[in-house]
Amino acid sequence: MPADTAHVENPNQTDGERELERLFALQKNAYKSAPYPSYEERIANLDRLIRLTEANEENFIDAISKDFGNRARHETIIAEIVVTVSGVKHAKGNLKKWVRPRKVSTPLHMLPAKSRIEPQPLGVIGIISPWNYPLQLALAPTAAALAAGNRVLIKPSELTPHLSEALKNAVSSEFDEAVCAVVTGGVETGQAFTETPFDHLLFTGSTPVGIRVAQAAAKNLTPVTLELGGKSPAIIDKSADIEKAARSIAHGKMMNAGQTCVAPDYVLTPRDQRDKIVSAISESARTMFPEIDTTQDYTSIISDRHFDRLISLVEDAKKNGTEVVEVGSSNALNPQRKLPLTMVIDPPKDSAVMQEEIFGPVLPIISITDENEALDFVNERDRPLALYWYGDDxxxxxxxxxxxxxxGVTVNDTLWHVAQENLPFGGVGKSGIGAYHGAAGFETFSHMKPVFYQSKFANASLLHPPYTEKADKILSFVRKIL
Structure with a gap:
């Protein structure tokens, strides 16, 4: 190899960056050699995902709990294990239909030609998964990418090192690294990952980081799917059952201690129902979590930095004279980093708690006069990842x-639209770009290639130059039947 084209190792590269470079080259070459895996190969890859998830369930549960300080076991089973396996099985059950070429109609004047849309694997897919649901948000998009016939590199969050290592070991035990592999590392590896010329890059995380990911990917014209966040409202209509709405909102906000991208960020409630909804949410929270410091059912905040940020939001509200209602013991604040559900009553619109995505168990309760005020309140902000509406009208x-x-939207509950594989999951505007889950995921990670099959009986050359009177007659006929 000539000296000017030889690979020269960069001494400033981290181990993670070197591993990323190696695995990407390996997968890219493997894709070139076998660009269209068979249906049977794809099914086998989905079976591997199911097998590694179920076989390592206890390892994953323990690893995630260590990373959080405490993660409620049932929350991990429901949101990480069950949701992941359910999504993979949905892909398996529908793959035969998804991989088929789709017939589309051909205009009358072009018959007897045929037109098709033929799904084609893109190549190598990069997935950057976050810390809040570190297993599900790594493997759910992986399932869609493998179903579409791609190769996959996963970069987990550096905030979940135990899960990252467990996931890396589990994936390597089931997959050839030319098909699917995990790259671990810190911020430098993450930055290098965004700058790698993947055939598609999926990122799940905050809006500010998502903007930087999109900018980095744009240097390679890498298409992106960005699953971000924002301030998702829960709107309580005057026709709502207050008790049911309160229990649903409390659960949606306290699951994973509010560290959920689609958690209700604030509540809009009729002014004359405000005190009743505050009382009902408080009662629901106490019923589910009587003492957060003594139960393993309540999850810790992921890190000291995130914990301090949430505390500062509450302190800022108190300092400004805003009423704050804390539901439950604060004995677990340190060292367990368990933060009780904390409602902030009618904070000013320009307060920190109303400007930032909260991502924790802090819940502003906003009084509104009528439906129009609720709509104005939502619409004057960036478009949210989720919206919840409660009522019978x-x-x-x-x-x-x-x-x-x-x-997305869930009516008369929270969160559940995300668990429906027949519904695409994605944001809009500042809450994200693109979508996946189910068929939407298959199409996101496929090139839906249009193909026109010309008939052997066609005589399109009649419309080639030099143009004759016959061409005029054909054009006149075509324009009449259009």
Whole structure:
């Protein structure tokens, strides 16, 4: 190899960056050699995902709990294990239909030609998964990418080192690294990952970081799917069952201690119902978690930095004279980093708690006069990843759905739209770009290639130059039948 084209190792590279470079080159070459895995190969890869998830369930549960300080076991089983396996099985059950070429109609004047859309693997997919649901948000998009026939590199968060190592070992035990592999490392590895010329890059995380990821990917014109966040509202209509709404909101906000991208970020409630909803949410929280410091059912905040940020939001509200209602013991604040559900009542619009995505068990309760005020409140902000509406008035519900734009919606509950594999999951505007889950995920990680099959009986050359009177007659006929 000539000296000017030989690979020269960069002494400033981290181990993670070198491993990323090696694995990307390996997978890219493997894709070139075998660009279209068979249906049977894809099914086998999905089976490997199911097998590694189920076989390592206890390891994953323990690793995630260590990373958090405490992660409720049932939350990990529900949100990480069950949701992941369910999604992979959904892909298996539908793959035969998804991989088929899709027939589309051909215009009358072009018959008897045929037109098809033929799904084609893109190549090597990069997945940057976050710390809050570190297993599910790594493996769910991996399932979609493998179903579409791609090769996959996963970069987990550096905030979950135990899970990252467990995931790396589990994946390497089931997959050839030319098909699927995990790259671990810190910020430098993460930055290098975003700058790698993947055929598609999926990032799940905060909006500010998502912007930087998109900018880095743009240098290679790498297409991106960004699953971000924002301030997702819960709107309580005057027709709502307050007790049911309160329990749902409390659960949605306290699951994973609010560290969920689709957790309700704030509540809009009729002014005359405000005190009742605060009381009902408090009671629901106490019923689910009587003492957060003595139960393993309540999850810790992931790190000291995130914990301090949440405390500062509450202290800022108190300092400004805003009413704050803390539900439960604060004995577990340190060293367990367990933060009780904390409601902030009617904070100013320009307060920190109303400007930042909260991502924790701090819940502003906002009094509104009527539906129009609720709509204005939502629409003057960036478009959220999720919206929740509670009530029995179907006309009011439909007005809110038509006059707001959000990534997804659950009516009369929280979170559950994300678990439906037949619904695409994604944001809009500042809450994200693109979507996956189910068929949407398969299409995200495929090139939906349009193919036109010309008929052997066609005589398109009649429309080639030099143009004759016959061409004029053909054009006149075509324009009449259009």
């Amino acid at each position: 179907n006309e009011a519900r439909d007005r809110v759905l038509q006059k707001t734009v959000s990534g």
